[in-house]
Amino acid sequence: MLKIEHLHFAYEKGEEVLSDICLLAQAGESIGVIGANGIGKSTLMKLMVGLYTDYEGVLEVAHHAVTTKNLDHIREHVGYVFQDSDSQLFLSTVEEDVAFGPRNYRLPEDEVERRVTEALQKVHGEHLRKKHTYKLSGGEKKLAAIATILAMEPDIIIMDEPSLALDPKNRRNLIHILNEIDSLKIVTSHDLDFIMDTCERTVLLYEGKIIADGPTEEILKNGKLLDECGLELPLRLQ
Amino acid sequence: MSSIEDRLHELNKLQNEQQRSRRMNDLHPLGKLFFSVFYIVCVMSLNKYDLTGVIYMAVYPAAGFVLGELSFRTGVYRMRLILPLVVFVGIFNPFFDRTPAMQIGSFIVTGGMISMVTLMLKGFYAVLSSYILIATTSIEEICYALRLLHVPKILVMVVLLIYRYFGVMAQEADRITTAYKLRAPSQKGIRYNAWGTLVGGWLLRSMDRAGAVYESMLLRGFRGEYYYPKRKLTAADVLWPLGWTLIIGALTIWRSWRG
Numbered sequence: 001m002l003k004i005e006h007l008h009f010a011y012e013k014g015e016e017v018l019s020d021i022c023l024l025a026q027a028g029e030s031i032g033v034i035g036a037n038g039i040g041k042s043t044l045m046k047l048m049v050g051l052y053t054d055y056e057g058v059l060e061v062a063h064h065a066v067t068t069k070n071l072d073h074i075r076e077h078v079g080y081v082f083q084d085s086d087s088q089l090f091l092s093t094v095e096e097d098v099a100f101g102p103r104n105y106r107l108p109e110d111e112v113e114r115r116v117t118e119a120l121q122k123v124h125g126e127h128l129r130k131k132h133t134y135k136l137s138g139g140e141k142k143l144a145a146i147a148t149i150l151a152m153e154p155d156i157i158i159m160d161e162p163s164l165a166l167d168p169k170n171r172r173n174l175i176h177i178l179n180e181i182d183s184l185k186i187v188t189s190h191d192l193d194f195i196m197d198t199c200e201r202t203v204l205l206y207e208g209k210i211i212a213d214g215p216t217e218e219i220l221k222n223g224k225l226l227d228e229c230g231l232e233l234p235l236r237l238q
Numbered sequence: 239m240s241s242i243e244d245r246l247h248e249l250n251k252l253q254n255e256q257q258r259s260r261r262m263n264d265l266h267p268l269g270k271l272f273f274s275v276f277y278i279v280c281v282m283s284l285n286k287y288d289l290t291g292v293i294y295m296a297v298y299p300a301a302g303f304v305l306g307e308l309s310f311r312t313g314v315y316r317m318r319l320i321l322p323l324v325v326f327v328g329i330f331n332p333f334f335d336r337t338p339a340m341q342i343g344s345f346i347v348t349g350g351m352i353s354m355v356t357l358m359l360k361g362f363y364a365v366l367s368s369y370i371l372i373a374t375t376s377i378e379e380i381c382y383a384l385r386l387l388h389v390p391k392i393l394v395m396v397v398l399l400i401y402r403y404f405g406v407m408a409q410e411a412d413r414i415t416t417a418y419k420l421r422a423p424s425q426k427g428i429r430y431n432a433w434g435t436l437v438g439g440w441l442l443r444s445m446d447r448a449g450a451v452y453e454s455m456l457l458r459g460f461r462g463e464y465y466y467p468k469r470k471l472t473a474a475d476v477l478w479p480l481g482w483t484l485i486i487g488a489l490t491i492w493r494s495w496r497g
Contacts (some may be wrong), residue, residue, distance in 0.1 A: 049457055072459070080457045086409075087450035092253055092376055101465075104459030116414075132257070146355050152458065177345055198477050 001027045001184050002048070003158060009040075009047060017043050018208045023094040025184055027155065030193035032216060033188045033207035036230035037143070041188040042083070043207070045158050048186070049080045062155055063205040076105060079149030079183075083160040094125070094144045097133060117150035121175050123163035132137035138172030146177065156184045163194040192220055192234035204229055243414040248316065249405065255308070256376040262306040262478075266469055267379035268386050269479035274371040276483055278364045280490040286353040287339070291359060291493035298486060301361055302370035313369045320365055328357030377401045382466035391463045398464055406451065407444045414440050 001227040002025040017040045025031055033041050047050055048061055050071045054169040062077035082088045098119055102112045120126050123143040128136065136144060142162065149157060149210040162178070163171050175197045178185060189195050195202060195216060202219045204212040206229040212219050219225065223233045232238070256263065262270075277298055284291045303310050320409070335350030371380070381394045414436055418428055428436060 051453055051457075072461075075457055075459055080454075082454055084420065087447065088454045090451050090454070092378065096378065099453075100460075101458035103465040103467070104461065106465070112467070118463065130257075132250065132253060134253075148458065184366065220245075 001026055001029075001062065002186075003058060003060040005058035007047070007055055007059055009043060009052065011179040016208055017106060018047075018055075021210055022118060023203060023210065025086055025156075025186070027184050028182060029186045029201060030031060030178075030197035030199045031187070032202040033186060033205060034190070034192065034195060034202060034231065037115040037190075039205045040208045044087050044163075045160055045186065045188060048156075048158055049078050050074050053057065076152070077153035077154055078156045078158060079152055081145055081149055081157065081159040081162060083164060085138075085145040088139060088145040088148060089136075092132060093122075094128045094136070094147070097150045098142065098147045101148060105152075116147075119147040122150050122180065123147045124173070138165050139167065139173070139175065142166060142170065142174065143177070146174075150181070156186065157181065159185065159187045161189055161191075162187060163191045164187060192226075192231070193236055196220055196234055196236070204231075206230070210218070241417060242408055246405065246408050246412065249408075252316065253376070254374060255373045255380075260307050261474070262302075262374045263476050265276050265374075265385040265480055266471055266475035267375045269475050270371055270375055271380060271383040271387075273408070273479040273482050273486075274367050276369050280486050281360050281363050281367075283490060284356070284360070284493055286356050288493055289350060289356050289359075290353050290385065291489070292356050292363075294489055294493070295363055295486070296359075298482060298491075299366040299370065300304055302367065306370055306374050308370065308373050313373065314367065317365050321362070327355055328354040331357065365381055373392075378466055381464060385463075387467075395462065395464065396461030402443070402451065403448050406447045410444045410447060411440055411476075414443070 002023065004021050004023040007018060007021040008016055010016045018110050021044065028115075033044065041050070047059060050061075050066045050068075053066060053068050053071075054119065055066075059066045059201045061074050064073050066074055089097050091100060095116060099112050103116050107115070109156070116129075117126075120129055125140070125143045125147055128140055128144055128147075131140075133144065144161075146162075162174060166174060171194065175194065178187070178198045185199070186238050187195065187199055197215050201238055202212075202214065202216040203210055204219055204225070211229060212222075212225060220234050221237060223237075226233060277295075281292070281295050284295070302308070303313065331347060331354040334352035335348060335353060337349040338346045339349045339352055340347045375383075377398060381398045384394045384397070385391065415428065418432065418436065419425075422429075
């Protein structure tokens with residue numbers, strides 16, 4: 001489903017942000033990508049959806065190499081939830097925004113309608129359907145942003161800091177929703193408790209390299225390793 | 239509330255009005271767009287001395303506000319920035335055209351005075367009819383109608399994105415000015431030497447936000463065209479613009495025929 005082999009990436013020549021990244025992920029997995037600020041987590045996520053294509057190495061998503069030529073196919077199979085939901089929601093109502101993706105793939109209108117309804121049901125956000133996007137609270141915006149991605153029925157969902165700025169109730173709700181989604185999920189977050197609740201596998205990045213890749217509990221209980229990488233134990237383990 | 243926040247709030251209220259479930263809102267946007275353009279062309283084509291004809295033309299804005307369940311006061315308030323410009327158009331006519339046209343008691347009404355009022359009313363009606371269109375039709379629907387008229391998709395997307403980015407830029411401007419004011423509480427307005435940095439920062443931040451919005455569009459399959467669900471035409475969708483086109487068209491022809 002996702003294959004990364006010896007991936008290198010630099011914004012400026014000679015200044016590598018990511019180096020020798022190797023990662024294999026299968027359908028249904030839930031992977032947390034953690035690391036300190038500015039370590040390259042968001043860059044890695046953006047590479048996976050083809051926002052940057054000038055990398056070195058192998059990067060295959062849904063059996064296709066991430067190249068400019070394959071972008072349509074890749075974006076049909078990968079959904080990306082932005083850190084800032086305001087960037088994701090740009091149409092007048094939630095309904096229009098959720099329907100934006102399916103309509104771009106020229107699906108029949110009854111299919112678009114079905115997908116919008118199902119996506120909103122999955123995030124328990126049916127009541128948001130006719131609401132204006134600017135009137136939503138932070139938690140509602142996050143749910144609507146996830147629904148916009150679910151409506152595209154992607155095989156892979158990538159989420160950048162999904163729990164950021166959510167209150168405890170909305171955070172708990174989001175954990176519940178994420179655990180109900182069957183697609184391959186890749187979640188970046190500084191909220192290690194959130195990673196513990198939603199991901200069974202964790203990848204730890206440090207200085208642009210993968211330092212550890214394994215079961216979430218094993219990595220997040222290793223205080224020494226986390227400390228070396230500029231992180232701290234999850235609150236519940238402190 | 240800051241003035242930018244105030245404007246954003248006003249824009250949001252206008253969007254609320256566009257989304258209302260009212261008969262006029264539910265009409266097909268193509269008919270509304272076509273008739274609005276037709277109305278403006280007809281009004282503008284009337285003779286500049288034909289004050290009576292121009293007064294007759296008030297029938298559409300009047301009916302539009304009533305049938306669209308719109309507040310006239312709010313409409314005029316929202317158009318307050320454009321209206322002075324429109325009114326200014328004919329302001330010098332009384333000085334240039336002093337030909338006596340009629341006499342009311344001892345007061346001589348000149349051709350320039352009539353043409354000034356006529357031009358002002360024409361502009362006023364054009365603004366009102368545009369307002370009726372935008373208060374009952376969302377920007378997405380207007381863009382859909384433009385595409386049905388085969389307006390190039392690049393132009394339509396520019397219209398749609400300018401409208402979207404306007405909100406993004408206003409939000410950024412509001413954040414920056416609020417952050418500035420909170421750290422300069424005793425200061426009135428923004429000091430001139432801070433303007434360069436603030437405007438530069440505002441543009442960079444707006445571009446960043448706009449870039450993120452665009453990335454989000456690309457990631458959801460956007461390929462340069464916004465697709466709107468196809469709408470079936472109802473009898474009302476045809477009768478509304480057709481009826482008004484006949485009324486306004488007949489009025490225009492009648493007034494032109496009278497000279």
